[in-house]
Amino acid sequence: MSNQSFAARTFRDDAVVLRTHKLGEADRIIILLSRHHGQLRAVARGVRRTSSKFGARLEPFMVADLQLLKGRSLDIVTQAVARASYGGAIAANYDKYVVAAAMTETAERLTDVDGETSNAHYQLLVGALAALSRGAHAPELILDSYLLRAVSIAGWAPSFTECARCGEPGPHGAFNAALGGAVCHDCRPPGSPAPAPETMALLGALLSGNWPGADASAPLHRREAAGLVAGYVQWHLERTVRSLKLVERV
Structure with a gap:
């Protein structure tokens, strides 16, 4: 027995x-x-x-x-x-390590109560860690792509083309995390950021996996995109991802 x-x-x-x-x-x-x-x-x-x-x-x-x-x-x-x-290659490089820490912290937050999407979250995280360990792309791009896809799996997929509120075709010149991404002139709440068009294009590339487009982006637009991604993720998580503060942006 x-x-x-x-x-x-x-x-x-x-x-x-x-x-x-x-x-x-x-x-x-x-x-x-x-x-x-x-x-x-x-x-x-x-x-x-x-x-x-x-x-x-x-x-x-x-x-x-x-x-x-x-x-x-x-x-x-x-x-x-x-x-x-993957641990050895990641731990040997500070930039990779803090990016991996931010990804695993986010994964922990997103999966602590949601078991239905565990396979998708697992596959996404393992793929991101594999790309990070072999240096497939800049660590900060891998991180932001992972974050956008992870919140999408969790049910908060952002829009970077049509208006997230009314569906008006874009591109649009404003972004609002609470409304779900890009917003048109009529739907834009006061104080919404107005990212550069190149930044919005980069965000779309990171979400869709358009790596040639993402790799060709300029540091200025990567930094702006990173701020929007961090704000979007933490708005929907309703808590801070502490490891994001350690990620250095060029």
Whole structure:
């Protein structure tokens, strides 16, 4: 009976490590975003000992195939097989590290109660970490593209062409986070930012994955786009993403 009970409580899933913190003298609590089970909180026993067999596989930004034992409040990691080792390349570069921290913090906020879109969030985050680790694009562009797509998965897709309020075809010259993106002259609330046309084009490229267009953007428009993205994401999250403050913009 006990073996059957143990087997019934055991499950496997691929997961990316979002965050860790120490527990006792040798353990860690691991915050995970899994492919099929959403966000998980688990204990890794003895993982901080030098003799641990899977300590390095449970560092932030790593992707692993995990076996877990279901617990009352925290699951227990019983096996970990590396799927992708992004942590080392990211941790070796400060710009990449703070970008990855901002992405995983956002992922944690977006998936703490929403399990229905966990697979899409998982795939998006793993793809972003892979691109970041290999230097596919400028780190800040990868971050802003990830943020726009992540909030879109969560149900807050921004508009950068037609008016987010009335649907009037664009392009438009104003942006309002509360209304959902670009706004026309008639719908524009007082005080709404008026980004450069190139900035709005960059935002559209980052959302759609038009990387040739995004890579060709000027630093001035990247900085302006970053401010709009940060404001948009934090408006809809209704909280600050603290790691965004550490990201350096050229």
